[in-house]
């Protein structure tokens with residue numbers, strides 16, 4: 414059976430933290446691939462100003478140089494609110510020969526009790542939690558935890574820095590940084 418990691422995210426923008434956790438979990442669990450799934454409308458956040466196509470394009474650029482990373486557009490194609498339950502249900506129905514692992518940072522681990530249909534979802538997929546500064550990895554739900562070198566970067570910090578005209582170099586892939594400048598995202602010139 415193939416083993417595939419899923420990294421769902423808003424990716425507004427994608428950054429080195431996302432790539433680092435995907436690579437670490439890929440290595441440590443011996444996964445075949447990691448699929449990055451940009452959400453259409455994230456369930457727990459107010460709508461982002463960034464166009465979904467820009468988030469998708471940036472995610473594609475971010476994973477460009479890594480042959481075992483893929484982008485999956487299932488949530489964008491489904492449109493509406495991107496509940497993970499719906500995504501996982503569709504994927505496991507479609508790919509019966511794949512074992513899926515849903516990767517997430519500590520902030521999402523803490524939020525798990527509020528996820529849509531979480532009681533059913535935990536029976537359907539293995540959750541893999543990784544440390545994020547300021548968040549606990551303990552959960553009332555069964556999750557597997559993986560030790561990673563903690564790198565506390567966030568999309569919020571990157572949006573703020575770019576908006577203030579400060580450098581975000583080395584916090585995100587160069588191709589994504591160039592795309593942000595070309596498109597004038599987050600108040601960049």
Ligand SMILES: Nc1ncnc2c1ncn2[C@@H]1O[C@H](COP(=O)(O)OP(=O)(O)OP(=O)(O)O)[C@@H](O)[C@H]1O
Nearest residue numbers: 422423424430517518521545564565566567568569
């Ligand atoms: N630096 C990081 N370390 C560990 N996990 C991370 C890190 N950044 C993001 N993640 C995880 O990646 C997934 C997608 O995150 P998301 O796209 O919301 O990025 P974010 O940096 O948390 O964004 P924002 O600051 O806009 O909330 C989530 O499970 C999140 O916990």
Ligand SMILES: O=C(O)c1ccc[n+]([C@@H]2O[C@H](COP(=O)([O-])O)[C@@H](O)[C@H]2O)c1
Nearest residue numbers: 421422423452455456457496497528529
């Ligand atoms: O399904 C839910 O109720 C749910 C609630 C919160 C987060 N998620 C998913 O968790 C992933 C990370 O979320 P985010 O907003 O930090 O990018 C992303 O795939 C979200 O759709 C899912």
